[in-house]
Amino acid sequence: MTAETGLAPESTTAPAASSAITPSNGAPEFDIDRVRRDFPILQREVHGKPLVYLDTAASAQRPQAVIDAVSNFYREHNANVHRGVHLLSQEATDAYEDARRVLARWIHAESEREIVFTRGTTESVNLVAQSFVRPRVGPGDQIVITHMEHHSNIVPWQMVCEQTGAELVVAPIDERGELILDRLEALLGPQVKILALVHTSNALGTVNPVQEICAMANRHGIPVLVDGAQAMPHGRVNVQELDCDFLCLSGHKMYGPTGIGALWARQQWLEDMPPYQGGGEMIRTVTFDKTEYNDVPAKFEAGTPNIAGGVGLGAAVRYLDSLGMEAIAAHEHEVLEYGTERLLAVEGLRIIGTARNKAGVLSFTIEGVHPHDLGTLIDHYGVALRTGHHCAMPVMQFFGVPATARASLGLYNTKHEIDILADALERTVQMLR
Incomplete structure (x- = not known):
């Protein structure tokens, strides 16, 4: 160990995960298809539909590297x-x-x-x-x-x-x-x-x-x-x-x-x-x-x-x-911007939280639809959302809502999944009205 920091001098980076590609300039490149293959649970179906997991703020999914590390121990x-x-x-x-x-x-x-x-x-x-x-x-x-x-x-x-x-x-x-x-x-x-x-x-x-x-x-x-x-x-x-x-x-x-x-x-x-x-x-x-x-x-x-x-x-x-936090942040920001635009096109939808500097969280309400009902119905399209006060009841009180539906992004989410969410929301709103 070094006397100055108490840290071992070796790099903490293990051999690159399967999803981390290193281009000629040495910076990691983000390949979303390969990243998704690192997460076994994303291959499963829910109610006969491909899983669209949009609840990472509650708990993220685990890549194979983490599963293997725990299993191997x-x-x-x-x-x-x-x-x-x-x-x-x-x-x-x-x-x-x-x-x-x-x-x-x-x-x-x-x-x-x-x-x-x-x-x-x-x-x-x-x-x-x-x-x-x-x-x-x-x-x-x-x-x-x-x-x-x-x-x-x-x-x-x-x-x-x-x-x-x-x-x-x-x-x-x-x-x-x-x-x-x-x-x-x-x-x-x-x-x-x-x-x-x-x-x-x-x-x-x-x-x-x-x-x-x-x-x-x-x-x-x-x-x-x-x-x-x-x-x-x-x-x-x-x-x-x-x-x-x-x-x-x-x-x-x-x-x-x-x-x-x-x-x-x-x-x-x-x-x-x-x-x-x-x-x-x-x-x-x-x-x-x-x-x-x-x-x-x-x-x-x-x-x-x-x-x-x-x-x-x-x-x-x-x-x-191994993926690179800068690459992850850039990917998530792109999906967030797309998701914001796509969801705002849904009739009656209001996004709660419009800060100029945001991470991948889209909390929203839809006029005339309780968030809990929304989350239950959306689940049948294979979409996993969180609904409720999100352990932040004073925030809900400030915005004058009892709860919100929340789509929270992880490094594995895609614009295509946002489209699935938006389509499911539109169909659900039409059905309830």
Whole structure:
């Protein structure tokens, strides 16, 4: 390992996946047909129709590379990590810790010790809320969030406020679903102990100017937590460029397994934070009189971890890296623009969330049709949509709707699938009217 960063010097990029083509100039080229062949589930039918999966914001599908990595771990290397001296335990430990190094390098962490494996974004936010913020706040202090947050970045802060007497303050959004930046900055002051905001909204698709917001908060000496769950699969996230203090992510949003995610935090904060949970692995010595805690990140990883999930998350990062995040983002933006134009041609359809900088989310309502009915009927065309409040009830209340239908894009979606969706919507509207 290098003394400067704590990261192994080798590249995190595995041999290129079958869908990554390298042209003569060295930049990856995006071949959507080959990409789709990497995802076995896209070959199946639903109600006799080819599956059109437009629910990636809820959970992405898994490429064969991730499926194979998890299967191979259980088939060849399954054992507990860190404490075993036998070969299988050493192999399992190497694979698990390699995933930590891969993820650290991918987001440009200074050290793999800044990566704490969790169950996902929700647990990561709760860890910061209880271990970092709760001991630092009391009556008169404030926690600032935004009006577009997922429930997982609202409820943990409400809990801290109830526990400590601190106040939760909400930064407003406008009719496009964009943050009103001058009003956000006006909320920042010495009483604010943390700013927690989403990088990319799961309900609106809005991509917030996080780097600008972090600079704004840094001028006031306020730590920033970024909910990166929806940002990670759509573009490259560099914690050094963002200059945030905490980044939370979920493996299943970025084509990895469920039940695995991570918290990245500046090592200085992790060193200062007390453990979030107690048990095995997070200790150095235990007596009935006193327990000495382990070093970070082990201090925050009590009990047997989701080892196969970690291995799968590492494989997902390698897969995304092999395709190239810039190529993925360009492809998804092209499909999003086409989808926006195509859906707006559907009679009575209103898109909720029209931010100028958007990721691949198309939330919409159709006049006279409840979103739940719409989702049920569209399913019979083989189209998988999400309907409901998307764990963002304050967003629904702001726009005056009980729910929306949401088509969320992944790297495997195509314009042809958008056509199938639009045609199904038009037929459904005609049938219901």
